[in-house]
Amino acid sequence: QLQLQESGPGLVKPSETLSLTCTVSGGSITNNNYYWGWIRQAPGKGLEWIGSIHFSGGTYYQSSLKNRLTESVDTAKNQFFLKLTSVTAADTAVYYCVSHRFRDGNFETYYFDYWGQGAPVTVSS
């Protein structure tokens, strides 16, 4: 089964760029049943979908973040990445990378079936 692991700095200064890496194991990032996504959870709050990327490079971004957000993928390393620019305290959250299933056999579907353990990120000077 898939395993996902986030990595990256736990502390980012305001106005700087938040960068996270997700390493996928137990399966290939080129599996055409999946997008690869990011979801965050601010302290004491609910879940917020940030965006998802297909291994071909196609992306879906949360509208409120799209001007600051870039997602990318490295198929050779089985990794995908998140970059969020011009961060503020409002971006402080636990960031989860997820496998975002969109196909099951011949059927369309959408759900987040495997989650990383989460990477806490604090935006503070």
Add this chain to the structure above:
Amino acid sequence: QSALTQPPSASGSPGQSVTISCTGSSGDVGGYNYVSWYQQRPGKAPKLIIFDVSGRPSGVPVRFSGSKSGNTASLTVSGLQAEDEADYYCSSYSGIDNHWVFGGGTKLTVL
């Protein structure tokens, strides 16, 4: 403010059944059978427990079931057990803007 509306809390005694609602619109819950539910225990990552309204992943107890009527989806936990105490989140595809949205979460307490 979350796109989908869930009650902030729910509770029940061991052995009882509890149902958690998730209300959206015709652009998300009502328009597509792509509602999923996630269980999150304190300090842990969420775990998928229901997909495509009523599908159950391998390993998820049959006590967990999902349904939908109109713009409202529901998660029912039957035969409540102490280990079911957790936060539960619904999610849906939103066809208006190709987004995926979540509810605000429901804290389930087993009395």
